[in-house]
Amino acid sequence: MDPVIKFHPNFNRRDILKSSALALLPIATPISSYALNEQQPVTANGGTDPYPIPWLDKNGSHNQPAGSNLEPSHIYHFKGRVARCSTFTGMGTDNQGDRIAFGSPTTDYSVMQGEYWAARAAQQGVFTHI
Amino acid sequence: MFRGPAVPANQIHDFHPPISPSGLYWVVAVPKDGLTISPDGNTFTLEMQNVPVVDQPRWPALDSIATPAGMTFKIVWKSTGEPVKYDDGSRHFRFTGTRASCQLEAQVEVPSIGFSRKSDPLNTSKCDFAIIGEEVNGRYYES
Numbered sequence: 001m002d003p004v005i006k007f008h009p010n011f012n013r014r015d016i017l018k019s020s021a022l023a024l025l026p027i028a029t030p031i032s033s034y035a036l037n038e039q040q041p042v043t044a045n046g047g048t049d050p051y052p053i054p055w056l057d058k059n060g061s062h063n064q065p066a067g068s069n070l071e072p073s074h075i076y077h078f079k080g081r082v083a084r085c086s087t088f089t090g091m092g093t094d095n096q097g098d099r100i101a102f103g104s105p106t107t108d109y110s111v112m113q114g115e116y117w118a119a120r121a122a123q124q125g126v127f128t129h130i
Numbered sequence: 131m132f133r134g135p136a137v138p139a140n141q142i143h144d145f146h147p148p149i150s151p152s153g154l155y156w157v158v159a160v161p162k163d164g165l166t167i168s169p170d171g172n173t174f175t176l177e178m179q180n181v182p183v184v185d186q187p188r189w190p191a192l193d194s195i196a197t198p199a200g201m202t203f204k205i206v207w208k209s210t211g212e213p214v215k216y217d218d219g220s221r222h223f224r225f226t227g228t229r230a231s232c233q234l235e236a237q238v239e240v241p242s243i244g245f246s247r248k249s250d251p252l253n254t255s256k257c258d259f260a261i262i263g264e265e266v267n268g269r270y271y272e273s
Contacts, residue, residue, distance in 0.1 A: 052153040055221065059190050062153040066259055069216050071223050074157050077268035083174045083207040085232035090255035094247040104136045109205055111165055111176050117269055126160040128176060130146060
């Protein structure tokens with residue numbers, strides 16, 4: 001008993017040839033992919049940019065307000081030196097000669113220097129939040 | 131920056147780096163020699179020139195237009211010696227350091243609209259909150 005004839009009685013020689021050609025596609029595709037992969041760096045472990053602090057602020061951003069008992073760093077998985085400040089006030093002059101104030105309770109800056117974890121490895125860097 | 135009292139209605143410029151694709155918020159890498167820490171660790175001086183930023187005058191409105199701008203600045207933190215320690219197990223961070231004073235001078239420019247502005251000298255600025263020290267967070271918190 002021929003199982004092809006039994007279960008697919010409408011198959012003919014042309015259908016079988018079409019199916020065979022389609023079956024080869026998954027094999028053919030990786031060959032072109034290999035050439036592409038040789039040209040592009042692999043980032044299987046992720047990039048080396050720092051991770052943001054995971055918690056969101058009231059605007060839905062990974063921003064960290066400055067203040068007592070609040071996270072000073074803007075980088076997660078970090079250990080090192082940090083400086084933080086906020087609530088600046090000052091004055092300046094624009095190119096029209098007008099005096100302009102700067103600063104508010106949310107005018108904040110920080111700098112972070114040390115080790116952070118990214119791309120599944122310890123990295124070294126200095127970053128600032130401005 | 132504000133024309134008049136520092137309330138949202140008077141805001142005319144807001145300069146900051148773009149948010150990165152990862153969500154890293156207004157953070158840029160500091161070039162070598164950009165940060166100087168005194169040998170005793172009590173003074174941090176951060177200086178950077180021509181940092182690419184955007185001007186979003188209506189920030190934090192979600193439809194605030196961003197215009198390319200540049201920023202040059204100097205920030206100086208000085209420890210007051212008053213100890214500070216934060217330890218938040220729920221948010222996985224620990225900070226040990228001191229309170230500090232902090233002052234800033236900056237120059238910004240928005241070439242496409244012909245705007246620039248220079249702050250008064252460093253010693254004329256003031257901030258109400260500053261700290262310097264050491265921190266661990268995330269995967270380093272438990273170690």
